Amino acid sequence: MIERVLEQRKAISDVLSADRKTRHLVPSWQDLDVLESVNLALHPLQEFTDALSGEIYVNVSYVKPVLHLLKTSVLVEKEDDTDLTKSIKVKILDYMNTKYDDPGTQKLLDIASFMDPRFKVTYISSEKVEDIKSRIMSEMKDSAQEGTHSENTEAQTMEPPSEKKTKRSLGSLLKTNPSPTPTASFMHLEQAVEAELNSYLFSPTIHSEDPLAWRKLHQVTYPKLTKLARKYLCIPATSSPSKGSSALQGMW
Structure with a gap:
């Protein structure tokens, strides 16, 4: 809008000056200086706004x-x-x-x-x-x-139920599971992630x-x-x- 006013400043002044009631609206040189200063700051941002x-x-x-x-x-x-x-x-x-x-x-x-x-x-x-x-x-x-x-859970869900539920022995109930340790698959995942990231970079x-x-x-x-x-x-x-x-x- 400011750019258009500056481009058409002469036409605007001529139109406003032709009528006694609008002559006071003719932009002064101070007004034009302000508009030019604002336009210099904002005009470069127009392309970024559109993009x-x-x-x-x-x-x-x-x-x-x-x-x-x-x-x-x-x-x-x-x-x-x-x-x-x-x-x-x-x-x-x-x-x-x-x-x-x-x-x-x-x-x-x-x-x-x-x-x-x-x-x-x-x-x-x-x-x-x-x-x-x-x-x-x-x-x-x-x-x-x-x-x-998710894949493992889905696979377990799709497993057919056993025909007959067998009783577990007391020994199997008391047996403790070994504590989890870093597996080869985890180490492989670590290396695969690092290799993929480095390849991308x-x-x-x-x-x-x-x-x-x-x-x-x-x-x-x-x-x-x-x-x-x-x-x-x-x-x-x-x-x-x-x-x-x-x-x-x-x-x-």
Whole structure:
């Protein structure tokens, strides 16, 4: 809206000046300076707003990269910025830092960014990388063990009941089961999870709009990570659709 006013400033002034009742509404040079300062601060954000409102493919893994770009490039103060433009940029950055400073939110954003094959650890601070890797490995193991437990439970449920229930001897009732110890299968799972995670990290980053499509294509190579990715990469980047996307709004 501000950009259109600045583009049509002469036409607006001519129309307003033609009527005695509206001449006082003609924008002064001070008004135009304010509008130009606001436009300089907000105009670069328009493309990000439109891109993040693309509900079909934009998920929460985008948030960390976009925040990084805004802080290091888009909203960085420039020499020719007016005081008002600089003030607006500072307030926007302060707002974003406050909005995402919760540790739980930060961890979610880090994990989602890690799970995205376009970003991985690129936008995660170096001191947090090992912690995020440990968290993801733990979730991969838990997910794999839950899957194995579910399969075993289903198999036990499908077993036909015995024709006749036999009595157990007193000796069998008193016999204690050996305490569980780390099995070879557990050690194998530990190694498999670590190998899969390292293989993913060493693979080249991709350039695609849809990381889930890449995950589907490589789910055989990264089965445990793919299962975990569905948990995080399905979260949308924004809760508010673009008002211009009427077709998408209709779908929702």
